[in-house]
Amino acid sequence: MNLDPRIPDGPIEDKWENHVNHIRLVGPRNRPHYRVIVVGTGLAGASAASSMAAMGYKVDAFCFQDSPRRAHSIAAQGGINASKNYRNDGDSTYRLFYDTQKGGDYRSREANVWRLAQLSTQIIDQAVAQGVPFAREYGGMLANRSFGGVLVERTFYCRGETGQQLLLGACSALAQQIHVGGVKMHTRSELMDIVVVDGRARGIVVRDLITGEVTSHAADAVVLATGGYSNVFNLSTNAKNCNVTATWRAYRRGAGFANPCYNQIHPTCIPAAGEHQSKLTLMSESLRNDGRIWVPRKKGEQRRPTDIPEEDRFYYLEERYPRFGNLVPRDVASRNAKEVCDEGLGVGPTGRGVFLDFRDAIKERGHDVIEARYGNLFEMYKRITDESPFETPMRIYPAPHYTMGGLWVDYDLMTTIPGLFAVGEANFSDHGANRLGASSMMQCLADGYFIIPSTIGNYLSSHPYGEIQADHSAFREAEAGVHALTDKLLSIGGKTSPAAIHRELGHLMETKCGIARNKQDLESALKEIPLLRERFWNDLAVPGTGAQLNQALEHAGRLADFLEFAELMVLDALTRDESCGCHFRTEHQTEEGEALRNDDKFAHVSVWEHKGTDQKPEMHTEPLEFEALPLAQRNYKT
Amino acid sequence: MKFRLNVWRQGSEQEKGSMQSCELDEVSSDMSFLEMLDYLNETLISKGEEPIAFDSDCREGVCGMCSLVINGQAHGPMKATTTCQTYMRLFPDGSEITIEPWRAGAFPVLRDLIVNRSSFDRIMQAGGYITVHSGPKPEPNSVPINQQVAEESLDAAVCIGCGACVAACPNGSAMLYTAAKVSHFALLPQGQAERTDRALAMVDQMQTEGFGSCRNYAECEAACPKAISINFIGQLNREYIRATAKPCNARGQMHAQ
Numbered sequence: 001m002n003l004d005p006r007i008p009d010g011p012i013e014d015k016w017e018n019h020v021n022h023i024r025l026v027g028p029r030n031r032p033h034y035r036v037i038v039v040g041t042g043l044a045g046a047s048a049a050s051s052m053a054a055m056g057y058k059v060d061a062f063c064f065q066d067s068p069r070r071a072h073s074i075a076a077q078g079g080i081n082a083s084k085n086y087r088n089d090g091d092s093t094y095r096l097f098y099d100t101q102k103g104g105d106y107r108s109r110e111a112n113v114w115r116l117a118q119l120s121t122q123i124i125d126q127a128v129a130q131g132v133p134f135a136r137e138y139g140g141m142l143a144n145r146s147f148g149g150v151l152v153e154r155t156f157y158c159r160g161e162t163g164q165q166l167l168l169g170a171c172s173a174l175a176q177q178i179h180v181g182g183v184k185m186h187t188r189s190e191l192m193d194i195v196v197v198d199g200r201a202r203g204i205v206v207r208d209l210i211t212g213e214v215t216s217h218a219a220d221a222v223v224l225a226t227g228g229y230s231n232v233f234n235l236s237t238n239a240k241n242c243n244v245t246a247t248w249r250a251y252r253r254g255a256g257f258a259n260p261c262y263n264q265i266h267p268t269c270i271p272a273a274g275e276h277q278s279k280l281t282l283m284s285e286s287l288r289n290d291g292r293i294w295v296p297r298k299k300g301e302q303r304r305p306t307d308i309p310e311e312d313r314f315y316y317l318e319e320r321y322p323r324f325g326n327l328v329p330r331d332v333a334s335r336n337a338k339e340v341c342d343e344g345l346g347v348g349p350t351g352r353g354v355f356l357d358f359r360d361a362i363k364e365r366g367h368d369v370i371e372a373r374y375g376n377l378f379e380m381y382k383r384i385t386d387e388s389p390f391e392t393p394m395r396i397y398p399a400p401h402y403t404m405g406g407l408w409v410d411y412d413l414m415t416t417i418p419g420l421f422a423v424g425e426a427n428f429s430d431h432g433a434n435r436l437g438a439s440s441m442m443q444c445l446a447d448g449y450f451i452i453p454s455t456i457g458n459y460l461s462s463h464p465y466g467e468i469q470a471d472h473s474a475f476r477e478a479e480a481g482v483h484a485l486t487d488k489l490l491s492i493g494g495k496t497s498p499a500a501i502h503r504e505l506g507h508l509m510e511t512k513c514g515i516a517r518n519k520q521d522l523e524s525a526l527k528e529i530p531l532l533r534e535r536f537w538n539d540l541a542v543p544g545t546g547a548q549l550n551q552a553l554e555h556a557g558r559l560a561d562f563l564e565f566a567e568l569m570v571l572d573a574l575t576r577d578e579s580c581g582c583h584f585r586t587e588h589q590t591e592e593g594e595a596l597r598n599d600d601k602f603a604h605v606s607v608w609e610h611k612g613t614d615q616k617p618e619m620h621t622e623p624l625e626f627e628a629l630p631l632a633q634r635n636y637k638t
Numbered sequence: 639m640k641f642r643l644n645v646w647r648q649g650s651e652q653e654k655g656s657m658q659s660c661e662l663d664e665v666s667s668d669m670s671f672l673e674m675l676d677y678l679n680e681t682l683i684s685k686g687e688e689p690i691a692f693d694s695d696c697r698e699g700v701c702g703m704c705s706l707v708i709n710g711q712a713h714g715p716m717k718a719t720t721t722c723q724t725y726m727r728l729f730p731d732g733s734e735i736t737i738e739p740w741r742a743g744a745f746p747v748l749r750d751l752i753v754n755r756s757s758f759d760r761i762m763q764a765g766g767y768i769t770v771h772s773g774p775k776p777e778p779n780s781v782p783i784n785q786q787v788a789e790e791s792l793d794a795a796v797c798i799g800c801g802a803c804v805a806a807c808p809n810g811s812a813m814l815y816t817a818a819k820v821s822h823f824a825l826l827p828q829g830q831a832e833r834t835d836r837a838l839a840m841v842d843q844m845q846t847e848g849f850g851s852c853r854n855y856a857e858c859e860a861a862c863p864k865a866i867s868i869n870f871i872g873q874l875n876r877e878y879i880r881a882t883a884k885p886c887n888a889r890g891q892m893h894a895q
Contacts, residue, residue: 049771066693067759069799070701086779093755131768131828133792140782159790164700172767179763189758210748239695258755273668279697380699383716383723384670449772497683499676541664543688548650551750552679552689 001609003622007111007409009116010523012628013093013218016115019411020454024461031056031509033465036203036456037219038190039246041068041174042180043076043441044424045225047448050173053182055453057460061174062215063208064190064241064554069171072239073444075375076163077284078147080127080441082120087144093117100439101629103149103329104404104432105581105597107259109605110628111411112429116439119446122135124156130169133542134158145283147285149329155438160284160377166441170448178280188218191246192482194222194253194355194420195474201420205478207486209554212547214482216475220465221419221456222252225448228403228425229261232562232569233514236400237269243558244565247407248424255415256607256620257301258428259405261573262530264435264582265515266401267333270394271353272382275503280399281384283356283377285437288326290361291394293317293333295345295354304476305347305355305393307369316340331434331582331595334398338515339593341397347617348395352579359391399513402440403429404582405572408607412455413447416607419459428605433581442588486546489556494539498555501536505559505566508532515572519584522574528566533563568608568617575619578602599631639665639726642734642864643678645690648747651754655747657736667727672697672704674726675737680781691750692783699723699863703797705805706751707738712802712861720800720863740801744848755801757847758815762799765839766819768828781827788826795822796864806861809850814858816844817874818866837877 008019026034034057040050041063049061056063063071085091096117101108109491124142128134134156137141138454144153148478159166177183188209195216197205203218227244230236251257258488268283316336337354341347347353364372367390378389385395407415407422409429414421424444457561468474512525536559544550579588579595580602589595597603604621611617642662662678669677672694679689682690695703699720706721714724729735737751745753795818803814807824820837823829829836850870859868 032758047772054771065701065703066755067799069759070695070703072696072701074701075696100794122774125775125778126770126772129768129775129828130822131791131826133783133788133795133822133826134778136783136785136788138785140784141779158795161700161796164798165792171770172762173770175759176767176769177763185759188758239701240697241695260662274666276666276669276673276677278670321883332858339691379718381724386727428854453772491709495684497680499680499683507640507882508775541683541686543686548796549691549752551691552683 001416001607003408003416003607003620004410005109005622006412008411012111012114013070015111015546016118023454024463025457026457027141030465032058034058034460035219035466036223037217038225039204039223039265039614040071040225040227040426041171041196042071042073042225042227043170043444044448045071046167046170046174046226047445048182048210048452050170050177051453052404052456053157053177059177059183060186060219062186062189062191062204064188064209068174068185068187069168071167072242073167073441073574075166075239076441077160077282079145079157079162079288079438080123080166081147081154081438082124082442083117083154084121084124086142087153087277089152091154094121095515096154098629099150100430100436102634103433104434104437105595105634106432106599106626107580108430108432108629109624110626115451116443116446119450120442122450123442123445123485127166127169130172132158132165132169133161140610143287145286146327149327149436157286158315160374163441166445167430170445190218191226191249193478194250196253196417197468197472197474200418203470203471205475205476205482207482212492212550214479216470216479218468218470218472218475220422220460220463223421223423223452223456224407224426225423226426228406229565230400230403232505232566233400233509234502235272235277235280237266240279243561245483245558245561247422248561248565250407250415250417250420253417254610255417256408256609257405257422257568258408258605258607259334259572260569260608261513261576261583262404262433262581263400263405264330264402265334265398267330267337267398268356269395269399270381271348271350271397281380282399282401283381283394283396285330287356287374287377290365290373291326291356291358292360293326293354293356295347299344300326305357314340329434329436331584333514333588335584337398353395353397356396357391358389359393362390402435404433404435408605411522412458413452414459418596421452421456433583463611483628485557486553489540489542489553489560490546492537492540492542496535496539497541498552498559500561501532501540502555502562504532505562509566513573516571516584516586518609519574519620522570524629525570526574529563529567529570538561538564571617572606572608576602577604594634603631639667639731641729641732644734644736645751647690647750649749651746651748665726667725669726670697670722671686671706671708671724671726689812691752694722697722700798702800705740705753705800705802707740707805707816709736712740712805713863718863718865730800731843740805744803744810744812745801745804753801757849758799758812759811760847761816761840761843762819764843765832765836765855768823769832777877783827791822794818794825794866794870797866798864800863802861802863803858804846806857807873808857809853811852811858812844812847812849813852813874814862814866814868814870817842817870820877821870821873824873833877834881837874837881841878
């Protein structure tokens with residue numbers, strides 16, 4: 001497996017510009033001959049599809065929802081980072097780079113992170129030009145707030161619905177391109193396979209979710225923008241239908257899967273209420289700007305939270321991390337919440353919860369200011385829990401939220417399969433072992449608006465267009481495989497619903513490969529997952545046929561991939577015998593309980609290669625180099 | 639809790655549908671409405687019966703995928719709330735609940751409770767954008783935007799495109815949906831260049847798709863999960879009159895807010 005990241009030469013601050021200057025171009029007259037497939041229409045997919053179509057490429061875009069605007073980027077709440085330094089508080093490209101590298105616990109590729117920081121400011125310019133109504137100050141200038149893990153205010157926002165507004169911006173550009181014929185949009189179409197001929201990606205096979213029809217689509221390049229795999233935990237903050245299928249099937253076709261064990265558990269989510277829970281709802285991290293996190297000092301506290309006096313409240317983040325306080329990075333906040341709950345100090349009916357209290361902020365800034373900042377989040381919380389955060393502290397608990405791992409890509413965002421690209425959360429590149437808040441939208445849009453439209457030319461210009469069409473035998477074989485899988489799922493004839501097996505998988509992954517991991521649990525998970533998979537293939541119930549709208553069949557197909565993927569994730573977590581960022585192995589911690597890296601052995605990207613069904617995958621590594629920012633122990637305490 | 643459910647079942651767009659009833663016991667009051675349906679579906683699947691098809695995705699009230707007319711109300715009884723954020727504690731134990739798909743000519747039923755809302759996307763494609771390619775752009779702070787104007791624009795822009803406004807309207811009108819997008823851009827300096835064409839094109843497409851006319855019933859505002867005001871319909875009407883009064887004079891129309 002070739003893992004040459006193809007990082008351009010030169011000093012880190014000039015790499016991207018040098019690269020763009022020397023990228024092979026496809027001329028404007030030739031671009032309409034090249035066909036590019038984009039799968040997924042979230043921030044990365046919609047921005048990539050619209051940008052490439054505007055350049056003149058013919059784009060086919062696919063999403064499984066009924067409209068491109070439904071993609072889960074829409075649910076991102078808090079904001080998007082950009083090193084504009086509007087607050088004059090010392091922000092710069094270097095500082096955003098530094099924060100992202102440090103936040104990622106030095107497990108990302110420096111050159112990519114620098115480029116991300118560089119492009120961040122252009123994203124804001126682009127979004128404003130599209131009509132994204134960012135929050136403004138009274139003088140009409142753009143407003144900022146701050147997010148976890150940083151000491152500057154660089155986050156741009158639209159109330160608590162920044163993701164919605166940015167996605168609608170990207171989707172409006174997509175709609176414009178659909179209107180002028182640059183993009184052909186295929187909704188309610190789910191990717192089933194990727195077609196590779198002579199070692200290059202040539203197209204995809206999709207299933208129409210309304211009619212069940214399976215069709216082939218050929219292209220000169222394929223871009224996957226299919227998001228992350230947090231739903232391997234069943235309960236996560238991801239939308240119900242988010243899945244690993246596209247990236248997993250790419251992996252099975254030869255794309256290297258990087259760092260599958262890196263998944264972020266978001267510290268501020270509403271705790272689960274019971275077995276019936278279908279997803280966990282995120283409460284924006286921006287709440288940590290004004291909310292104070294605490295638990296009662298003594299176990300079995302019976303008083304109402306509002307009656308507990310100051311001396312009996314344990315503000316554990318403020319006490320343990322005086323400099324960052326409630327704004328420590330997500331992994332640190334999540335682990336601390338789990339620890340205090342493990343010690344029996346947790347609150348709420350299940351004991352898995354901590355308080356996020358706005359009492360002091362309301363006293364200091366006034367009810368109206370807090371309502372203006374977080375009104376819609378408070379309302380959402382009340383609808384779900386029947387409690388008002390104005391009257392009693394919120395209860396929160398960490399939940400799987402984002403996956404830093406994904407398909408390995410080089411500097412051009414190309415996977416190990418030439419012609420197959422991955423953008424946004426679907427790739428692995430920029431967040432290392434932990435992503436900072438308000439950085440995911442930044443990465444998706446940098447990839448989609450600015451990086452892939454340039455770098456894809458580097459690949460396309462080296463190959464003639466239209467070499468292989470959808471009548472090629474490789475497409476027939478892939479279609480046959482899809483039909484065979486559908487028939488197999490429908491013919492099991494068991495008693496257990498896909499949802500029930502998904503719940504079991506989620507429980508297993510949460511307890512054995514969640515916030516904190518250890519060798520023993522991981523080894524036992526490696527034994528249990530194949531057993532669960534066996535049950536799936538022997539006792540699954542999927543009513544109906546493949547030639548109709550069949551949601552149980554859709555779920556079963558996605559779950560089949562999760563059941564395979566889970567094993568790779570656990571294997572990666574076991575192999576990475578160190579702690580870093582969100583990957584916390586209890587065997588490796590400092591005396592203060594912080595993640596203890598082992599840079600001598602693990603300063604690399606772990607990339608897994610598929611070796612065939614039921615074969616052990618092979619691990620390769622891409623060594624990481626630290627020139628612009630030397631390795632250091634993360635410290636958020638002083 | 640225990641409920642009697644009357645649910646619309648329909649095999650496909652071509653087939654005829656009907657209401658079917660069932661009893662569901664052991665429902666928790668902390669279940670969301672869709673979790674209640676998940677639970678019902680799991681029961682159906684384990685009995686080998688076909689589950690009820692319904693759309694949903696984010697389950698936090700923002701993707702706009704979920705729908706459902708519950709007891710005659712689009713998105714159920716709670717104001718400014720989507721179906722996915724509606725909880726069973728709102729329904730009296732032992733009561734009867736009727737669940738139907740969005741009902742509108744421009745939203746044909748695909749199966750059970752799932753409808754085809756692609757007509758909404760075509761309205762957006764007709765003009766719901768500012769034509770701007772990716773690449774270097776002017777410094778955004780060079781064009782200050784009044785804070786309240788930005789907020790008002792966002793009040794319109796929060797539309798999730800779910801279609802409740804159409805489902806709730808006796809005429810099946812899509813005026814609130816169209817008005818929200820037209821107003822979002824009309825209020826911003828960046829939206830001025832295409833202001834006229836946008837209003838004309840989107841209204842034309844809305845009529846082509848077969849949505850009904852607005853008669854100011856205001857049912858749309860009452861059903862809207864984002865509480866978008868019908869004042870924006872007033873704005874759409876003004877935009878449309880403005881566009882038809884002086885068509886094809888884009889240069890003269892460019893008054894920044």
